[in-house]
Amino acid sequence: MKTTDGKTGGTTGGRTGEEKQPRIAVVGGGIGGLALAGMLHRQGIAATVYERDAHPGARTQGGTLDLHPESGRRALDELGLTEAFRAEARPEGEELRILDPAGRTLVHRVPGPEGGSRPEIDRAKLRKLLMSRVPDHAIRWGHHLTGVEELPTGGHRLEFADGSHADCDLLVGADGARSRIRPLLTDARPVHLSAYLQLGITDADRRRPGIAEFVGPGSLMALGDNLSLGAQRSGDGTIRVSVTVRADEGWVERQGFGDTEWGEVVARLHGLFAGWDAGLTALIDACDPGSLVGRNIEALPVGTRWPSRPHVTLLGDAAHLMPPVGEGANQALLDGVLLARAIAGHRNDIAAAVAAYEAEMFDRAAVVGADSAELERMWLAPAAAERLASFFSAAASAD
Template identity: 75%
Template sequence: MHTIDAHHGGHGDGRGGNGRPADGRDGGGRNGGAGRAGPRIAVVGGGIGGLVLAGMLHRHGIAATVYERDGGIDARAHGGTLDLHPESGQRALGDLGLADAFGAEARPEGENLRILDAAGRTLAHHAPEPGSGTRPEIDRGVLRKLLLTTVPGAAVSWGRHLTGVEQRPGGGHRLAFADGGRAECDLLIGADGGRSRVRPLLTDARPEHLSVHLQLTVSDADRARPAVAAFVGPGSVMALGDDLNLGAQRSGDGTVRVSVTLRADAGWLDRQRFGELSWDATVARLHGLLGGWDPGLTGLIDACDPGSLVARVIEALPVGTRWPSRADVTLLGDAAHLMPPVGEGANQAMLDGVLLAHAIAGDRDDPAAAIAAYEAEMFDRAESVGAESAMMETMGLAPDAAERVASFFTQR
């Protein structure tokens, strides 16, 4: 539950180029499945959840077109690592036939976690024996590339930033993209993150501000900053106190990502004007947030690459968000149940993807029943997981967070 979901609220990455469906039409193709035509399915967002859904539909012989905002797999940084859970993320990979491939790429040692207080004292240390861990880590970029192997290349349309959705008089939707392109579909699935453009078709619920997250990087830590690499170890460290969370996590590519999460109002980031500060002034301001903390912890800030600060707000949808079911549109992942980034977001999106695909495949003649069944399970599951995630987020930024979080992990 310690992973920060660095891609909180957006589309996933593409694989290069501005590909269009192979049939030449700018829209979802008629679905296969024993040669029988089916509804045109459009998946908005090629992130982890959207790719799981598209890959699982393909395994069922059902075509779908994924519309992804980014122009390529390396169009931007992928963020950190994810700990995949047996009952959700790993289950999805198993259903997709990727269990062995995941095992070859995963980092079991990434489960190593130390929890410290602001004085630098270790209060808890989770270090599973080799082979005994249940939630191995995998770099987000590696996972996306793995998922892309399950989706036909012609089924993904890259560089497609959704700007509008219009209800068609005869049913379904007409989609408009920033590049001027258009597409039509019978079933629209929003997998487009916390700021989903599809969600307003179903509910007026909006994400609520929770906190602020500042992330920095230490590139090639083993070579460039061996002391930092040794301190962080193979997994991550989390230091808590003074309503702050200072974290550091190793990725498989040798990068260490350092983060500071704090309880602050929605306008705090704008008032900081980080973009106008020199790097030395930025580091000094971060040190000001951690005044009185152990120098061994605040030294993580000093070790980070100049100019590497990425700042964002943390938001979540109200726990228990639901909507009346419709046969022509639904949501998955952050679009459906945006949660605090405490390790559940990607896992739940992956589980959403496989369960929605199974529902559609299991009731091909009644899409309304398939969507309703998927949403009924998803709503209950998301409410339960969302409530626990909200509790973890509150606990992690409490004045006595170090003791409470250490006790929580020790009991588990």
């Protein structure tokens, strides 16, 4: 049977002649999905990315990421993006300070003249680099997945909100924490950890020079009393201010920040940090009115696994959602290139490729996930600053 993918106009079945390779569909055009598609195309294997956003600039892409040599930077090396990454990275962004609620600096890490091992890059710039490895025609923008049907042949049919559909032999869920593909493989669901608020200070050097100097070129974290107040510099001159609270799942919604006058929002945030150093809470006062966005922090149970199936798999947050302590993006990038390597190594046996990829990914994610969970527990503890200071000191000694 020959089918078409509706409004996209391309054929997705009836492979003849040169069309011998499997039809690979990647749901989600984030950094993990793009790394997979880019690596596959680099090895001469076609794949199509289906992304719900209408275009690359449809929404902001978040703050900056530090890429680790054993995972994120390894992935970029394999994608041939090392030099392009160096041109866009901000080595100075590695500067980090950890403070206690009294404003005392317990850790101050400053990269050397050549930078450290984990340079920062804005997520939007990283995504643009990864897109450069995927042919334009292979990214289908504006494709919001609404349903998945298993085909008699073993593959899947994807249904999209615009009425179009596409068939594939291998379906890869790269669609994040709330993955629509994950339920095809496992009943595992993310577990609530904490509440998170993000605010912003645009054009900080000009508009808030004192705050900009206080934050510096990298980031700072003030921790204690089951709270975290952080600030991170982005390459566009914005400072992202974050508040993390050890609170139940409905806390953000109950606060009703979106329906509250800004002055009251600021006052209530100050109430959370009563008794904290005024230099730290000045970060809240400096934020742009109306910039607050709240969400819940969740993670999949550490060690989540599923019986391998030959026509579907997951990567990144869809596979192993972790607390946001620095590993999620790195592991997603590594997942992408390693899955592509497995497919290239088993070109005539997709089932073997999926099984090989998942065996390594499960073991790796279990170790990294356990470490991330422990770091998250330290992050939001009564004496978090002291505990993290000891952790970083031990890590520095090990290096």
